[in-house]
Amino acid sequence: MHAARTADAHSPRIVSWTEERALAHLRSLELFGMRFGLQRMRALMELLGSPQRSFESIHVVGTNGKSSTTQMAAAILERHGVRTGAYTSPHLVGYRERIHIGARELSGEAFARAIARAAPAAERVDRELPAGERVTQFELLTAAAFCAMHEAGVQIAVIEAGLGGRYDATSVIDARVTALTSIGLEHTRWLGETQREIAEEKLAVVGRGATLALAARLAPEVLVVAERVARERGARLQHASERAPGAQLLARGAFQERNFALARLAAETSLLQAGAGLPDASARERAAREAAASVLVPGRLQLLDGDPPTVLDGAHNPAAVAALLESLPDVVGVQPLGLVFGVLDDKDAAGMLRPLAGRCQRVWLTAPASERAVAPAALVPLARECGVLRVVCEQAPARALLAAQEWARGQPGAVLACGSLYLVGELLEHIGAFDTVEPLNVPTGALK
Numbered sequence: 001m002h003a004a005r006t007a008d009a010h011s012p013r014i015v016s017w018t019e020e021r022a023l024a025h026l027r028s029l030e031l032f033g034m035r036f037g038l039q040r041m042r043a044l045m046e047l048l049g050s051p052q053r054s055f056e057s058i059h060v061v062g063t064n065g066k067s068s069t070t071q072m073a074a075a076i077l078e079r080h081g082v083r084t085g086a087y088t089s090p091h092l093v094g095y096r097e098r099i100h101i102g103a104r105e106l107s108g109e110a111f112a113r114a115i116a117r118a119a120p121a122a123e124r125v126d127r128e129l130p131a132g133e134r135v136t137q138f139e140l141l142t143a144a145a146f147c148a149m150h151e152a153g154v155q156i157a158v159i160e161a162g163l164g165g166r167y168d169a170t171s172v173i174d175a176r177v178t179a180l181t182s183i184g185l186e187h188t189r190w191l192g193e194t195q196r197e198i199a200e201e202k203l204a205v206v207g208r209g210a211t212l213a214l215a216a217r218l219a220p221e222v223l224v225v226a227e228r229v230a231r232e233r234g235a236r237l238q239h240a241s242e243r244a245p246g247a248q249l250l251a252r253g254a255f256q257e258r259n260f261a262l263a264r265l266a267a268e269t270s271l272l273q274a275g276a277g278l279p280d281a282s283a284r285e286r287a288a289r290e291a292a293a294s295v296l297v298p299g300r301l302q303l304l305d306g307d308p309p310t311v312l313d314g315a316h317n318p319a320a321v322a323a324l325l326e327s328l329p330d331v332v333g334v335q336p337l338g339l340v341f342g343v344l345d346d347k348d349a350a351g352m353l354r355p356l357a358g359r360c361q362r363v364w365l366t367a368p369a370s371e372r373a374v375a376p377a378a379l380v381p382l383a384r385e386c387g388v389l390r391v392v393c394e395q396a397p398a399r400a401l402l403a404a405q406e407w408a409r410g411q412p413g414a415v416l417a418c419g420s421l422y423l424v425g426e427l428l429e430h431i432g433a434f435d436t437v438e439p440l441n442v443p444t445g446a447l448k
Helices: 019-027 039-047 066-078 108-127 136-152 195-205 220-233 255-274 281-292 319-325 351-357 377-386 397-410 423-429
Strands: 056-061 085-086 099-100 156-160 177-180 210-213 234-240 303-305 310-312 337-341 362-365 390-392 412-419
Touching: 019 108, 019 136, 039 108, 039 136, 056 066, 056 195, 056 255, 056 397, 066 085, 066 156, 066 177, 066 281, 099 108, 108 136, 156 255, 156 337, 177 195, 177 255, 177 362, 195 220, 210 220, 210 255, 220 234, 220 281, 234 281, 255 319, 303 377, 310 397, 310 423, 319 351, 337 351, 337 397, 351 362, 351 377, 362 377, 362 397, 377 390, 397 412
Parallel strands: 056 156, 056 177, 085 156, 177 210, 210 234, 310 412, 337 362, 337 412, 362 390
Antiparallel strands: 085 099, 303 310
16 A cells, blocks of 8 residues: 555645535535546545555445445444444435444544635546536545545445446445445336346456455346356455354344444455455454344334334335335334325336335325425326325425324324335434444454
8 A cells, every 4th residue: 555645734825715615615516416437536536645545445336235244344344443434325414424433424624624625626637627517526435535534544445335336436446345235126217127137237346366255145147147147357256155153233224234244244244355454253243243233224124212112214226125124023013004205207107116006005295305206196097007195295295204103103003104215314314313433442453
């Protein structure tokens, strides 16, 4: 590893930025959407001195389970004494959620410094781009995350890919370990219409001589792609188990057991790849137990306090809904269930509503706070076709949740809200239930 040549964190220009200014700058880029290709990101990182080369990294790719796996792997590494960074997307309430140093969300001051450092470099890149093209919001935020991790002295970073892999902004890292969580039919317009095609895009990030860690329950056609990619690139192939025995997870759901097993495999492999070595079996088990007991991923099978039982889940594709329904009885039992459902226009609403209809007695259709949200009234015919008999339209998610909870109290029953991370984030912000888990105090410096 070599040191990055980033700008001085205490230069006057960087110190003058506030968190509010940094957020305003990020939001100003939102209109420019998504543009494939790595040319902009590579130019941006070169101007910043390639801070991503100052730490080892694990690249987490897949359709579902990436954020949970990323946070779990980082927590395991932290309990092995490693100075760890984590980068996830999207956020639920605020941009700072996406960047963690150790077990803590990046501070407002550090966030502002990171954006202030990346923004001038992005402007320089913009001047060399064709008319109408510029560095995207995700590219700038990713570059800022790498700058923040470099400044904080991160030793191993766990990086969640955004969309796909091959052309994703996070792919500028040189990860010795790639972890594949799952493959589902999502973003087919960009990634392909079959699991095999999508796996090709996700696994294009696997580096030569790296290790590819695979989650349990991958489809046979995905395994064929993984085996070929590993063979062509001289990568070591490893398979995670269904669960990590002996680890009692704070995060709920059978799918989180699979995510944790993959996270542990990726974390321990990364320690070996980084030359740190592994402690004995008892120390590894202790680190896994402590990490499992500390990681609660907001918006993933999250049970709110109070009456009636209310579950928020960011499931936004059919595979995620299937995993949610598998674990839901463990949380709310078999009592009557009311559904609050909102979805964006690029999602398979029918593929989600069809299995949900068989479990929910009444559905409140609503609209997440996004320009891409489907209007509730437009979902009614689809809900009927999927077998939903009792439908209520309520534009505002908070009012939809309140109405569903009032109905559930009268049954008595429970409430589930899902369909979009935007929906879950809006509800968490409204009710002030964005919980964090107090991290354990652990030593750092294992990779010195």
